[in-house]
Amino acid sequence: MxxxxxxxxxxxxxxxxxxxxxxxxTLLPVYNLFLxxxxxxxxxxxxxxxxxxxxxxxxxxxxxxxxxxxxHFWLQLWNSLLIAVTVGVLTLIVATCAAxxxxxxxxxxxxxxxxxxxxxxFIPAAFLAVPMYKTMGNxxxxxxxxxxxxxMLTIAAPYSIWVLKQASDKLPYELxxxxxxxxxxxxxxxxxxxxxxxxxxLVAIGTYALLLAWxxxxxxxxxxxxxxxxxxxVALGNFLAADDSPWELLMATGLIYAxxxxxxxxxxxxxxxxxxxxxxxxx
Amino acid sequence: MSTVAIPRVEPVLPAGPKKRxxxxxAWGLILLTPYILVLLVFVFYPVGYGLLxxxxxxxxxxxxxxxxxxxxxxxxxxxLVIGINLKMIVALLLSGFFIQARTWIKWLSLVFILxxxxxxxxxxxxxxxxxxxxxxxxxxxxxxxTGEDGPNWLNDPTIALSMAILMHIWKSLPFWxxxxxxxRLAIPGELYEAASVDGASRWQKFRFITWPSMQTxxxxxxxxxxxxxxxxxxxxxxxxxxxxxxxxHVLATLGIRYLRLDQVDxxxxxxxxALPLVLPLVYFMMKRLSR
Numbered sequence: 110m111x112x113x114x115x116x117x118x119x120x121x122x123x124x125x126x127x128x129x130x131x132x133x134x135t136l137l138p139v140y141n142l143f144l145x146x147x148x149x150x151x152x153x154x155x156x157x158x159x160x161x162x163x164x165x166x167x168x169x170x171x172x173x174x175x176x177x178x179x180x181h182f183w184l185q186l187w188n189s190l191l192i193a194v195t196v197g198v199l200t201l202i203v204a205t206c207a208a209x210x211x212x213x214x215x216x217x218x219x220x221x222x223x224x225x226x227x228x229x230x231f232i233p234a235a236f237l238a239v240p241m242y243k244t245m246g247n248x249x250x251x252x253x254x255x256x257x258x259x260x261m262l263t264i265a266a267p268y269s270i271w272v273l274k275q276a277s278d279k280l281p282y283e284l285x286x287x288x289x290x291x292x293x294x295x296x297x298x299x300x301x302x303x304x305x306x307x308x309x310x311l312v313a314i315g316t317y318a319l320l321l322a323w324x325x326x327x328x329x330x331x332x333x334x335x336x337x338x339x340x341x342x343v344a345l346g347n348f349l350a351a352d353d354s355p356w357e358l359l360m361a362t363g364l365i366y367a368x369x370x371x372x373x374x375x376x377x378x379x380x381x382x383x384x385x386x387x388x389x390x391x392x
Numbered sequence: 393m394s395t396v397a398i399p400r401v402e403p404v405l406p407a408g409p410k411k412r413x414x415x416x417x418a419w420g421l422i423l424l425t426p427y428i429l430v431l432l433v434f435v436f437y438p439v440g441y442g443l444l445x446x447x448x449x450x451x452x453x454x455x456x457x458x459x460x461x462x463x464x465x466x467x468x469x470x471x472l473v474i475g476i477n478l479k480m481i482v483a484l485l486l487s488g489f490f491i492q493a494r495t496w497i498k499w500l501s502l503v504f505i506l507x508x509x510x511x512x513x514x515x516x517x518x519x520x521x522x523x524x525x526x527x528x529x530x531x532x533x534x535x536x537x538t539g540e541d542g543p544n545w546l547n548d549p550t551i552a553l554s555m556a557i558l559m560h561i562w563k564s565l566p567f568w569x570x571x572x573x574x575x576r577l578a579i580p581g582e583l584y585e586a587a588s589v590d591g592a593s594r595w596q597k598f599r600f601i602t603w604p605s606m607q608t609x610x611x612x613x614x615x616x617x618x619x620x621x622x623x624x625x626x627x628x629x630x631x632x633x634x635x636x637x638x639x640x641h642v643l644a645t646l647g648i649r650y651l652r653l654d655q656v657d658x659x660x661x662x663x664x665x666a667l668p669l670v671l672p673l674v675y676f677m678m679k680r681l682s683r
Contacts, residue, residue: 139507227678235622235625256679268426371506374508
């Protein structure tokens, strides 16, 4: 048996002294969300740390669309999913093509486009929201889900192109030379050499764009207003319209809305954290 | 043999199809076109149109006359100075905590990313609910512990803005901690071992090894964080809604306020006023990343 010295105990105690507040700080809002979603309406406001009678009733109400605020729950969940997946796919297509053209084909003007993309990436999206809203109005796209899809594509594409270009620059150029020597066309190089080698980055970028679109609030609530077209995120914000909102139902819906992206984040954590960190640390 | 043949083939190629675009350049242009279209239709046009709407000098006169505007500028500066410094210093300290080799700290780090992984809408609304003076958990606890009523959190502009800053920190702290953890892990361990042999204290190790290796990363992170904090719409809008009495607006939410009031020119003018602050930061980041 190893003797535990006083020194070890103090070190561990000090670490716990940091760890416990960090845990409480991190979990408090999430726990509150969870707590209210399993509390019956009457005891939701009792202020207990655990409800006397935990229930799944709130989820039954949400799934059954049995409340005025929830009358289009399934449709709005579907809207969120449809928009997020479309943005993910479109961003992947646009960004992969652009990164390939800039990094591998060394297209003229590619560097300028890359700089413009970076510029767009760093302008805060909230500043572009009002002009984007007016623009979509001019294009006649307001209240059309394509408005949100295209706006999110615009926001997601610059970072995606940059990440894919960084990853793509790391592939050895001998591959391209060899393919050229064998008489491959640019498209064959793209399909047979480039795409297979880039798969991990493509997964990361697809997930990034998908989560960005699913989590978006500002653009979604500006560009869509009809109850049958809004995303679930906007529907959550709409609960705030009245003071007597059913908070326990809002929390239950919020939990349902939060679970898929959180699950995706943890599943793809290796890609996400790696990619994001590499991007920021490199400089 | 073949290695000799390659250089001989190369010079022949450019001499041939000089007049037309090579197929590689042509395909490059075709593949780049979708993004160029996105840029033209959804970046250049909106920006140009926005600047057109913001061209009247009288918009700026009305903007400066609006007390909410000056209040928002002050709020934005407070938000930036306190929010970013507090967040980055805590992230720097926590990155030192999370690199300790303990199983429980590894598990804690997984939980710690939760605010970053979860969408902000439900968690911000959850905090808004926690802070409700009548039904919220916080005031319940205060009442249980002290027997007194807690403050009316979101009805006091100072407290409400502080809560919005804390909300922002809650959401983005995990990301910056991860970045700084990566920075710390990149420092060679031998440096610390050598310092230990020389009898350096923990502060000296931080002062002479950790900080010099991390300061560039810390500065870049702070500047990037500044840009993102300027654009943080959700933490303010979903928590306080700009209230009470429009006293907690920041530049990111002010544009939406004017849009709601149907004063698009003021909305655009407010954004143009923020550009002198944003553009140097953007330029700095572009310089760093486009190398």
